């Protein structure tokens with residue numbers, strides 16, 4: 001197995017939390033996609049993302065983008081915050 005050297009930016013991006021409700025980092029989401037989870041639903045099933053209090057309002061769009069990106073880490077900033085009105089508590 002060839003180990004790829006990661007840049008500082010890539011390491012930081014991989015450590016960034018995607019699913020805030022469940023504390024799931026981008027690296028875990030990308031790993032699930034690399035292992036065959038090719039839909040948001042499959043990623044959520046494998047990782048447990050999307051099942052928190054916000055019902056994937058925050059993480060869903062980012063996971064969708066990662067699936068479309070074939071699991072390549074997003075280096076650009078992404079937003080996972082929502083307004084209080086978006087929550088259904």
Ligand code: FES
Nearest residue numbers: 019020021052059
């Ligand atoms: S951030 Fe993922 S379920 Fe809320």
